[in-house]
Amino acid sequence: MQANSNLKAIALGSAACVFFSSTYILNSFLSSRGGHWAWTTGLRTTFLVLLLLAVLAAKGQLGQLLRVMRQNLRVWLVWGGVAFGLSYIFLTCAASFGPGWLVAGVFQFTIVAGILLSPFLYKDHRAKVPLRALLLSLLIMAGIACMQWSQRNGSYTPHQLWWCIGLVMLAAFAWPLANRKLLLHVEEEGHSLSAMQRVAGTALGSLPVQLMLLLYGYFQVGLPGQGQLLTVFLISLSSGVVGCILFFKAMHLARSSAASLAAVEATQSIEILVTVIGEVLLLGVSWPNWLGNLGMLLIICGLVLYTVPSRQKALQVT
Incomplete structure (x- = not known):
């Protein structure tokens, strides 16, 4: 039963990451057309809050x-601000310094970051870093490295690419930290919240940060254009609503095992594959060469190894 639950969590995580990929593709689209990062980040979560509140009210x-x-507003404000504030500020800014495939690829370090953070977040068996899960995550990271190296002769300067990588690395630690801290808080307090409620609560907690971003964007460039408003709304609906709800459901199913949590987080590597396809079809980016294709193969192999029957023991509750 537990193995089936873990496989379902991985499947939900994979589906979520397909929707998450819209963030990288559309952020690149907006950046190439001069959309200010503060408006993109602030509007994304503001639209998300409005959509989710309407659904929850209904x-x-x-x-x-x-x-x-209200029972512990500070927790929601802090970790909501980190999850939907800081992490998305870093990701949106990074799109100004590098292509979407680089942002999506480097952000997969969140797979390893989530594992490395476990000893600092949990006090039970989940505090142990699962070695096999870490090794499989590193296999996926090796595939990502191949894909990035295959694109080293692109149109961006080394200085821009290093800025891109640095910002995304910060986001790669901020996202799993906030996600796990809020999940742990809900678990410890014994609250019975659905995945949609947890996403909405996280987004609501980030509203003070979003307000500051909207004000900053207004004083920098004035009001956003109609095209930016529509594009950000699509990001909010696809990545923010559908993607986050599916991913939170997956995390909830895997919450009792560090290895299972690592497996769900590893599904985020799918984002780079979808992003490359999206940029090739929509933005005219060249398809990766043989080294990039090898990287894709390594990523897929890593994900398959997480789901084969031999992994069930490692993914069970101990």
Whole structure:
């Protein structure tokens, strides 16, 4: 039963990451057309909050969420600000310094970052770094490295690419840290929140950060254009609503095992494959060469190894 639950979590995580990929593709699209990063980041979460609150209100679940948040508002403000504030500021800014495939690829370091953070977040069996899960995550990272190296002669300068990598690395640690801290808080307090409620609560907690971003964007460039508004709305709907809900459901199913959590987080490597395909079809980016294709193969192999029957023991609750 536990093995089936873990496989379902991995499948949900994989589906979520297909929707997450819209962030990288559309951020690159906006950056290439002069859309200011502050408006992109602030509007993304603002639209997300409005969409989720409408759905929760219709389902009669909004009141419960607000009561839970009032019990410890500081936790939601802090980690919501990190998850939907800092991490997306870093990712959106990075799109100004490098292509979407680089942002998507480097962000996969969150796979390893989530594992390395476990000893500092948990006090039970999950505090142990699962060696086999770490090795499989490193296999995926090797595939990502091949894909990045295959694109080293692109149109961006080394200085721009290093800025891109640095910003995304910060996001790669901020995202799993905030995600796991809020998941742990909900678990310890015994709250019964759905995946949609947790996403909405995280987004609501980040609103002070979003307000500052919107004000900053206004004083920098004035109001955003209609094209930027529409594009950011699509990002919010695809990545913010559908992607986050699916990913939070996957994390909830895998919450009792560090190895299972690592497996779900490893599904994020799918984002780079979808991003490359999207940029090739929509933005005219060249398809990776043989080294890039080798990288894709390594990523797929790493994901398959997480799901084969021989991995079930490592993914069970101990």
